[in-house]
Amino acid sequence: MTYPKVLLAAPTSSSKNYCFIDWWLNLKRFTYPDLDILLVDNSVGLDNMEYLEKFGVRVMHVNPGNRTTQEFITESQNMIRDVILNEGYDYWFSLESDIFPQQTDVIERLMAHALPIVSAPYFIGQGKESELLIGYLVKSFVAKNAAFGIVLPMKYSFLLMDSTVKEVNQCGIGCSLIKREILENTPFRFEKGEVAHADSFFYTDLFYQGIPAYLDTSIRVFHENQDWGLIHNTWR
Numbered sequence: 352m353t354y355p356k357v358l359l360a361a362p363t364s365s366s367k368n369y370c371f372i373d374w375w376l377n378l379k380r381f382t383y384p385d386l387d388i389l390l391v392d393n394s395v396g397l398d399n400m401e402y403l404e405k406f407g408v409r410v411m412h413v414n415p416g417n418r419t420t421q422e423f424i425t426e427s428q429n430m431i432r433d434v435i436l437n438e439g440y441d442y443w444f445s446l447e448s449d450i451f452p453q454q455t456d457v458i459e460r461l462m463a464h465a466l467p468i469v470s471a472p473y474f475i476g477q478g479k480e481s482e483l484l485i486g487y488l489v490k491s492f493v494a495k496n497a498a499f500g501i502v503l504p505m506k507y508s509f510l511l512m513d514s515t516v517k518e519v520n521q522c523g524i525g526c527s528l529i530k531r532e533i534l535e536n537t538p539f540r541f542e543k544g545e546v547a548h549a550d551s552f553f554y555t556d557l558f559y560q561g562i563p564a565y566l567d568t569s570i571r572v573f574h575e576n577q578d579w580g581l582i583h584n585t586w587r
Contacts, residue, residue, distance in 0.1 A: 360388070363448040
């Protein structure tokens, strides 16, 4: 039996090594049979790239230099996009290196929907500051040629988490299955002066192209996020 070719890939850096071994062991449990793995390391120098290669994973490197996170993460995402387009992959399974899907068949579950982009939900922030990373599409408030979404505080998340598949405006690409076809016409970008990173503009660009995004609320994901120390979301 022939399976679609999937690349599991994400930017990472030494700032996430507090959970890398657990992340690596978790993805080794995945049951999808045709899966390649790529990490794009954003650490200063090559030491962390060499560390990651010891696990047998393919690693590429982007030098962060004196740049904002928006700049070097966008470069990393476009590097992944180039690999997918140039090496014949059918899907990108975007799985950030601090995100832990709990179902071992997560790729099969997302692929079964046959959607252009479908994600699993996860929280950002910690404790009382946690929020479900979903920009829910409130169609009655969508002006012509404009996208509008809201981020729901954790106490309201139960309204969405009913194990169905929902159309959303944005939800991050931390745990997402993305078809090759939409990557062909949608590079990653950011806008200087804006707080948002490239994944936010990616969803906006899909919206303007008329490509819907979806969220499978039946999939459970643990996000082991923490203070990254010297790494901050910055912009110019």
